[in-house]
Amino acid sequence: MFELITYGIVLGSIISLGAIGISLIYGILRFANFSHGDLMTAGAYIALFFITGPLAWIGIPDNMFEPFSFGWRIVIAFPISMLAVGGVAILLDRVLYRKLRQMGSGRVTLAMSALGASFIIRMIVLIIWGADYRFYKPGILRPALELPLGIKIRPDQILILIIVSILVISLHLFLQRTKMGKAMRATSDNMELARLSGIEIEKIIIWTWGIGGALAAAAGVLYGIDVQLHPGMGWNFLIPLFAASILGSIGNIYGALIGGLIIGVVQQVSTAILLPTYKPAVAFLIMIVILLMRPEGIFGGSRT
């Protein structure tokens, strides 16, 4: 049981990264980004591309850092992938969503466009890499460490938790301390008021997409390190991501963090009685319960 909870926290921390992005984008743009899961997929595969492609060609060594199951290549590919997917998210906004916003299209049209973008991303991944499961580093998993209470955890998973913490703390500091972060929070509170105080909304929107995309990429790569890569991985995350952000009150990034951890733990613990393939359905069930009992989420009374 403790073991399942531990794995649930690792899975939940990955969900949190995605859910924070969804919440941030929803908070600022009132935009339900249905392509967020596939941005995760894009991040995972862009990292795979660099690991098996350019980084191998220029001779970055393939050996691993003991006791982890990855080496320099992933360390280099990770930030590149975050930047690239941040760029992809900004590009989608410039090419598609901004045009629709300017035309005065409704929220549903924007969400539809995002859904289209998600299929486009997945199809590109499928065309290039095919439908097989892939790994960053084929081979045996590192042995798990034995912790008290019978908890087994792999060194990779401890590192995932550390990386997620660093990313979340950086985002927190960015939003609280920097001028751009404060402007983003102001825009999230009231876009019209922010515009009147001289905040350049378009710039905020670009930052929002960039951060959301980069966090999604990080989530995708970390999931790839922890489990494996698959073109449908992001789509399977979509419901957990939304469940987490709704649970944590959509628009509230700290709520999304907690929501992600809760969804991750419940999903993992559910595998004690259900088939693991039912994980998305478990997240869906949690979401329906929240919508029935407390649609504003646990940190409720949030801005609408």
Add this chain to the structure above:
Amino acid sequence: MEIGGILAYLVSFAIMASIYAVFCLGLNIQWGYTGLFNIGIAGFFCIGAYISAMITTPKPTGLYADYVRQIFGLNLPFFMGLLGAAVVCGIIAFLIGIPTLRLAEDYLAIATIGIAEAVRLIFNNEHWLANGPRGLMGLPQPLSDLVDPGYYNYIYLVIVIIIMIVIYLLIERAIRSPWGRVLRAIREDEISASMSGKNIFNFKMQSLVFGAMVMGIGGALYAHYTKAISPDVFTPLYGTFIIWVMVIAGGSGNNKGVILGAFVVWGIWIGTKFLTDFLPYTLKARAPYIRFLLIGILLEFILIYKPQGLLGEEKKISKLLE
């Protein structure tokens, strides 16, 4: 290809396009007229197909029961299958509407995605329900003893088109009634509609259920056309996304438009198959992805450059004012 072959090809094309047109009509009630954002059509597609399959086939017995398991088999006629599919889809839509229809439209969207995924997972993993991933085969076709099996598609095309026209007339009638005007009022401005004393939740629920019942019939028509169904058919791509592209391309809020959209987009979809035939051998296996990529790009183009679709919405004030 000789004339007979081309004709047979056109007939099978028209059957699939008409079945998709039924889904488009269902989505048009929900989205085109009421503004309900259902992106889990695949779920209703799947349920409709399975319910009708199990209503019209007998429960396997003897040795056969070792290979095919299904929770029930009623061996009733085709028409009862359609009815059952519609009723069950309506009930599912009602249940999904309760938690979501009072909230912002995005919640309905994510809930319908959830139901579609959950339905597919359940049919895939619960072998006792409907034979798991292998699905059900040998579904009966109505009036199939009248003609030689080689010509059966002509009869099925007539059946599908009659059902499509009946549904079309039914929706047209409903949408021109005061009920239909309330739906469009809700789509345009929920607050002012509720200020006119209309119970928004009830009307949205009726629209969601009505649309889902039509989708259930579409699923049943599909099941008896292909005679074999398995959960992997009802993916978000084949089951939801392409139907949305059809409705948006044809003109949401216009029943003639969405039927046209179904035929045009299905034509484009089939057309891209010929296109990918020219691909080099190594890319052949990935041709379906390239075709879906093109459909995705088509959707983005329509949303930006022709958001009203081919026909656009008809101005319908009342049947008395035409």
